[in-house]
Amino acid sequence: xxxxxxxxxxxxxxxxxxxxxxxxxxxxxxxxxxxxxxxxxxxxxxxxxxxxxxxxxxxxxxxxxxxxxxxxxxxxxxxxxxxxxxxxxxxxxxxxxxxxxxxxxxxxxxxxxxxxxxxxxxxxxxxxxxxxxxxxxxxxxxxxxxxxxxxxxxxxxxxxxxxxxxxxxxxxxxxxxxxxxxxxxxxxxxxxxxxxxxxxxxxxxxxxxxxxxxxxxxxxxxxxxxxxxxxxxxxxxxxxxxxxxxxxxxxxxxxxxxxxxxxxxxxxxxxxxxxxxxxxxxxxxxxxxxxxxxxxxxxxxxxxxxxx
Amino acid sequence: xxxxxxxxxxxxxxxxxxxxxxxxxxxxxxxxxxxxxxxxxxxxxxxxxxxxxxxxxxxxxxxxxxxxxxxxxxxxxxxxxxxxxxxxxxxxxxxxxxxxxxxxxxxxxxxxxxxxxxxxxxxxxxxxxxxxxxxxxxxxxxxxxxxxxxxxxxxxxxxxxxxxxxxxxxxxxxxxxxxxxxxxxxxxxxxxxxxxxxxxxxxxxxxxxxxxxxxxxxxxxxxxxxxxxxxxxxxxxxxxxxxxxxxxxxxxxxxxxxxxxxxxxxxxxxxxxxxxxxxxxxx
Amino acid sequence: xxxxxxxxxxxxxxxxxxxxxxxxxxxxxxxxxxxxxxxxxxxxxxxxxxxxxxxxxxxxxxxxxxxxxxxxxxxxxxxxxxxxxxxxxxxxxxxxxxxxxxxxxxxxxxxxxxxxxxxxxxxxxxxxxxxxxxxxxxxxxxxxxxxxxxxxxxxxxxxxxxxxxxxxxxxxxxxxxxxxxxxxxxxxxxxxxxxxxxxxxxxxxxxxxxxxxxxxxxxxxxxxxxxxxxxxxxxxxxxxxxxxxxxxxxxxxxxxxxxxxxxxxxxxxxxxxxxxxxxxxxxxxxxxxxxxxxxxxxxxxxxxxxxxxxxxxxxxxxxxxxx
Numbered sequence: 001x002x003x004x005x006x007x008x009x010x011x012x013x014x015x016x017x018x019x020x021x022x023x024x025x026x027x028x029x030x031x032x033x034x035x036x037x038x039x040x041x042x043x044x045x046x047x048x049x050x051x052x053x054x055x056x057x058x059x060x061x062x063x064x065x066x067x068x069x070x071x072x073x074x075x076x077x078x079x080x081x082x083x084x085x086x087x088x089x090x091x092x093x094x095x096x097x098x099x100x101x102x103x104x105x106x107x108x109x110x111x112x113x114x115x116x117x118x119x120x121x122x123x124x125x126x127x128x129x130x131x132x133x134x135x136x137x138x139x140x141x142x143x144x145x146x147x148x149x150x151x152x153x154x155x156x157x158x159x160x161x162x163x164x165x166x167x168x169x170x171x172x173x174x175x176x177x178x179x180x181x182x183x184x185x186x187x188x189x190x191x192x193x194x195x196x197x198x199x200x201x202x203x204x205x206x207x208x209x210x211x212x213x214x215x216x217x218x219x220x221x222x223x224x225x226x227x228x229x230x231x232x233x234x235x236x237x238x239x240x241x242x243x244x245x246x247x248x249x250x251x252x253x254x255x256x257x258x259x260x261x262x263x264x265x266x267x268x269x270x271x272x273x274x275x276x277x278x279x280x281x282x283x284x285x286x287x288x289x290x291x292x293x294x295x296x297x298x299x300x301x302x303x304x305x306x307x308x
Numbered sequence: 309x310x311x312x313x314x315x316x317x318x319x320x321x322x323x324x325x326x327x328x329x330x331x332x333x334x335x336x337x338x339x340x341x342x343x344x345x346x347x348x349x350x351x352x353x354x355x356x357x358x359x360x361x362x363x364x365x366x367x368x369x370x371x372x373x374x375x376x377x378x379x380x381x382x383x384x385x386x387x388x389x390x391x392x393x394x395x396x397x398x399x400x401x402x403x404x405x406x407x408x409x410x411x412x413x414x415x416x417x418x419x420x421x422x423x424x425x426x427x428x429x430x431x432x433x434x435x436x437x438x439x440x441x442x443x444x445x446x447x448x449x450x451x452x453x454x455x456x457x458x459x460x461x462x463x464x465x466x467x468x469x470x471x472x473x474x475x476x477x478x479x480x481x482x483x484x485x486x487x488x489x490x491x492x493x494x495x496x497x498x499x500x501x502x503x504x505x506x507x508x509x510x511x512x513x514x515x516x517x518x519x520x521x522x523x524x525x526x527x528x529x530x531x532x533x534x535x536x537x538x539x540x541x542x543x544x545x546x547x548x549x550x551x552x553x554x555x556x557x558x559x560x561x562x563x564x565x566x567x568x569x570x571x572x573x574x575x576x577x578x579x580x581x582x583x584x585x586x587x588x589x590x591x
Numbered sequence: 592x593x594x595x596x597x598x599x600x601x602x603x604x605x606x607x608x609x610x611x612x613x614x615x616x617x618x619x620x621x622x623x624x625x626x627x628x629x630x631x632x633x634x635x636x637x638x639x640x641x642x643x644x645x646x647x648x649x650x651x652x653x654x655x656x657x658x659x660x661x662x663x664x665x666x667x668x669x670x671x672x673x674x675x676x677x678x679x680x681x682x683x684x685x686x687x688x689x690x691x692x693x694x695x696x697x698x699x700x701x702x703x704x705x706x707x708x709x710x711x712x713x714x715x716x717x718x719x720x721x722x723x724x725x726x727x728x729x730x731x732x733x734x735x736x737x738x739x740x741x742x743x744x745x746x747x748x749x750x751x752x753x754x755x756x757x758x759x760x761x762x763x764x765x766x767x768x769x770x771x772x773x774x775x776x777x778x779x780x781x782x783x784x785x786x787x788x789x790x791x792x793x794x795x796x797x798x799x800x801x802x803x804x805x806x807x808x809x810x811x812x813x814x815x816x817x818x819x820x821x822x823x824x825x826x827x828x829x830x831x832x833x834x835x836x837x838x839x840x841x842x843x844x845x846x847x848x849x850x851x852x853x854x855x856x857x858x859x860x861x862x863x864x865x866x867x868x869x870x871x872x873x874x875x876x877x878x879x880x881x882x883x884x885x886x887x888x889x890x891x892x893x894x895x896x897x898x899x900x901x902x903x904x905x906x907x908x909x910x911x912x913x914x
Contacts, residue, residue, distance in 0.1 A: 015428060018425075018428060019428070022440065023440070025444075026440070026443050026444050029444045030443070030444060030446070031446075137569070137572070140572070141516070141565070141568045141569045141572045142565055142568070142569075143520040143523060143524065143561075143564055143565070143568070145523075145524055145527050145540075145543075146523075146543065146561040146564060146565065149543060149547070149550075149557050149561065150558075150561065152550065153550065153554050153557065153558075157550060157551060157554075164550075202688065203683065203685060203688035203689045204688060204689050204690055204691045204692070206643065206646060206683065206689070207681070207683060207689040207690070207751075207754075208691070209643055209646060209675070210641055210643065210675055210676060210680070210681035210683070211675065211676035211702065211703055211706070211754065211758075212672045212673065212674070212675035212676035212677060212703075212706060212707060212758075213672075213676075213702075213706065214672060222691055222694075225693055226691075226692075226693060237430075237431065239431070240431050240432050240433035240436070241433050243433055243436065244433025244434065244435035244436055245433075247433075247435055247436070247439075248435060248524055248527075251527075251528060252527075262439065263439075263528045263530075266439065266442065266443055266528070266530060267528070267529050267530065271443075274443050278436070278439070278440060278443070281436055282432070282436070285431055285432055285433070285436070286431070289431045300693070301692070301693060301738045301740070
């Protein structure tokens with residue numbers, strides 16, 4: 001199992017390199033001189049020369065990439081143009097907020113999603129099932145940023161239960177987590193329900209009935225366990241949506257985090273920051289996917305044995 | 309006539325879901341096409357003496373912070389959303405089908421390379437990919453189209469490739485190959501027609517997602533630029549008026565919701581009628 | 592009193608009626624073979640006996656199933672659950688798919704003891720290991736901790752049998768327990784079942800399409816065709832004096848040692864699907880003795896000799912001519 005994990009981790013390297021190339025190229029594909037895109041207008045020639053030396057901007061492209069990569073691995077992600085602070089610092093400040101939001105949203109989606117999906121399957125065709133299906137429809141078709149705005153309008157502005165924006169207290173987390181989470185719940189519940197109904201038709205379930213177990217016990221203690229496999233598969237494939245959701249929702253709720261940092265720096269054309277954020281977010285997606293794969297492999301006894 | 313009566317389209321139309329959602333979609337499309345005749349006001353006429361007015365008989369959905377009629381802006385905004393989404397998805401489907409079909413049919417190293425790239429982008433959220441390309445291309449109508457197009461490329465390439473690979477080994481294809489048909493001939497006559505349907509339906513459903521993505525980018529201020537009306541940008545400027553004029557946010561939002569829900573319902577009904585559920589949704 | 596008494600059992604699925612007035616009875620310590628080709632309704636009978644028809648969208652539309660005096664048709668679900676796995680056990684056809692792939696096999700056997708016999712975890716485990724040993728599984732304690740995918744088909748089927756025995760049943764319904772197994776294992780498994788019946792005084796309904804198995808193991812036979820009983824008798828009578836044309840054809844199909852090559856015999860025609868059942872006697876389209884009356888009148892199940900019943904308009908003639 002450990003070997004498998006290490007192998008997959010190593011496979012991540014070429015993927016990371018490929019992504020980093022694309023992100024590196026951003027500065028060079030954007031119209032204008034890369035130097036001007038990295039430094040403020042009105043900088044002195046000495047500052048420009050220092051920049052050229054630091055990033056090897058007078059070198060051929062390939063070497064530039066090498067320099068950039070080397071700087072990256074040393075923690076030097078460049079300096080923000082507008083704020084004139086190291087990008088690394090900006091990211092380090094914002095990352096914890098995003099992690100908190102993303103983590104909680106993931107937890108919420110998974111737990112509530114599996115629970116509602118299982119309930120829907122258990123009480124198939126009842127009002128419970130139909131309500132869950134309606135919830136799934138809403139959660140998967142409503143744009144998340146609109147949902148966020150709606151939440152703000154109802155719960156923050158009208159009812160004043162939660163703050164409208166920012167991250168000053170833990171209550172400020174509730175609405176953003178719910179907004180991202182609702183979309184996730186829809187996905188997880190849909191897969192859980194479908195998986196449970198599908199598995200419920202298998203032979204071993206017939207056998208469980210023949211042994212005298214009750215329907216409820218069979219569904220919750222046996223079928224659900226099998227259904228978790230496709231759920232984990234889906235979650236690990238689509239872990240990206242949490243990142244995407246966090247980016248959008250942070251902006252909507254004006255929360256600090258990598259997402260709002262990315263959006264604002266895009267609007268301001270602060271490319272070093274843009275690159276840094278994109279890189280971090282891409283890494284988050286890759287690591288999340290890897291983690292999902294590992295959990296998946298660990299859950300199925302057949303796969304576990306094959307890996308030994 | 310009887311052929312139509314038994315065709316999947318008719319079966320879909322007969323259901324509540326299929327019929328109503330298609331009617332709604334047609335209404336939206338017609339409103340967008342004939343916007344200058346349907347909208348009560350032009351979208352950019354400002355009336356600074358009537359800013360942030362609540363919905364009334366004169367302005368069914370109220371006015372925004374510049375006194376512009378919200379309803380008209382929503383109707384014109386439909387043009388933007390639909391155009392961008394459909395153009396982007398059309399490009400995405402075409403390119404994706406081409407890549408996926410070629411990869412699935414020819415196999416070998418080409419297939420492996422394409423699959424590696426596609427799988428790479430597959431796990432990334434569409435928002436992120438779109439943002440990357442907006443970073444490179446800047447904001448605006450065309451860059452939004454391209455960005456969205458690329459964001460969904462992986463989905464269609466994968467889907468097509470899976471369809472092609474499933475059909476490739478069917479005996480009638482082998483027979484055609486043995487009889488000396490060329491590669492292109494086999495691709496176009498035999499493989500693509502069967503593979504096309506699930507991809508087309510997936511494309512339709514993706515238009516709904518694309519509308520949301522376009523609105524999201526617009527909300528960030530990175531999509532279609534003013535004065536062109538865009539649902540996302542309307543909501544973004546609406547947040548400044550969140551206490552004074554919530555209808556500026558609700559209006560476009562409801563419009564998006566109606567459009568996307570209709571697309572999803574119609575698509576689902578179509579999937580059931582064609583009985584291709586297992587081939588369309590990989591995820 | 593017979594342990595199991597089935598009378599006029601009819602099963603419907605939706606608008607179709609796949610089983611029509613099935614009847615047979617079974618005593619303790621004996622084995623009844625339920626024979627027929629695929630599609631004859633054998634598995635449905637098993638499901639009906641276990642009360643599991645709702646799982647496949649079916650229901651009992653008529654008749655009675657009496658188990659030890661208790662009427663099972665219409666029995667409340669909680670009471671039926673108390674019987675299943677405990678006094679009546681099921682062995683299914685495909686051991687590859689009837690075990691839960693995510694649980695160790697031992698746990699799956701223990702479950703029965705925990706549920707029905709009120710055993711403690713340790714007691715259940717000991718009992719399971721003992722059962723596995725009795726079923727001639729070597730190193731039962733290790734096997735107890737294994738997962739299904741780590742075993743062969745024959746071992747898995749023994750696990751399934753152990754699961755069936757764990758509740759101390761009086762009646763076992765075995766639906767084609769050897770069909771999915773290698774020929775070499777088949778005879779072993781059948782012998783295990785026979786020994787269990789003789790040693791513990793169980794009753795066994797053995798569903799099969801293989802007349803050879805019937806000859807090897809059964810005391811009584813019931814022949815099914817297209818959802819109806821054609822013939823029911825002791826095993827000796829059925830082989831010595833088969834009265835129904837279908838039974839005769841089935842027996843003629845059994846390959847014999849010394850048969851000339853290329854002379855395998857079959858029965859002309861195909862088993863009809865439920866929606867295509869013929870009128871009158873359902874076998875008449877494939878029957879050599881068919882006359883006009885066979886198409887119009889359903890032949891009733893009549894007693895032609897002691898414990899020997901046949902449903903055929905011309906069985907009497909045959910039986911008479913065979914003496």
